[in-house]
Amino acid sequence: MNLNNLNVKELRKFAGELKIPGRWDMNRGQLEHAIERTVLIEEATKLGIEMPYSKTIEELKQAIADQRQKIAKMQEMLRKEREVTEKFMEPENAPTESVEETPKKKKNGRTRVINVFKDGELIETIEGLMETFKWVTDNNITNVGWVKRSLKTGEETNAGYKYKIGGYKFEYAN
Structure with a gap:
C-alpha cells in the first residue's frame, strides 16, 4: 500500500481502522510511520514471528522476509518429500478395473x-x-x-x- 497517495484525513481514518492510539495528535510523517509499523507487526504475527515492539521497521521487514524464505524452503521440502512418497507408494484409492478381486501378480525377482x-x-x-x-x-x-x-x-x-x-x-x- 502506498501511503503517499493518501491525505492526512484518510491516513487518520486508516489508523483508526488499525486502532492506533494517539492518531489525532500525529502529523503526516508520524501517521505513515505508525501505520507501516502496525501493518508490519500484524504481518509478523500472522507469520508466527514473535518480536518485541522495540524493533525498528527495517528489522521487522528483515524478519518477515527471513520467515517467508523459511516457509518457502519448508514448502519446497514438503513438495519434494511428497513426490518421493508418491513415487514409492501405491495410491490407496486407485480405481479397480474389475469388481472381482484378482490376486496380485508377483513381480519378477525376490520379495525381501x-x-x-x-x-x-x-x-x-x-x-x-x-x-x-x-x-x-x-x-x-x-x-x-x-x-x-x-x-x-x-x-x-x-x-x-x-x-x-x-x-x-x-x-x-x-
Whole structure:
C-alpha cells in the first residue's frame, strides 16, 4: 500500500481502522510511520514471528522476509518429500478395473523381508520394501528416505520436525 497517495484525513481514518492510539495528535510523517509499523507487526504475527515492539521497521521487514524464505524452503521440502512418497507408494484409492478381486501378480525377482527394530528390539517383520514404506507412513514413524538410508547404512532414524520419535532401524532379514 502506498501511503503517499493518501491525505492526512484518510491516513487518520486508516489508523483508526488499525486502532492506533494517539492518531489525532500525529502529523503526516508520524501517521505513515505508525501505520507501516502496525501493518508490519500484524504481518509478523500472522507469520508466527514473535518480536518485541522495540524493533525498528527495517528489522521487522528483515524478519518477515527471513520467515517467508523459511516457509518457502519448508514448502519446497514438503513438495519434494511428497513426490518421493508418491513415487514409492501405491495410491490407496486407485480405481479397480474389475469388481472381482484378482490376486496380485508377483513381480519378477525376490520379495525381501525387512525387520524393524526400535531401540535394538525387533518390533515388526514386513514382507517387501513397498509394504515397509506403507507401514512407516501409516504409523507416522519416518519418511521413505530414512527407511532406505537405514537399510543401506544400518543407521537408526533420528527424531525431527515431522516425526517426533527416532531410534528405528531397518534391516533386511537373511
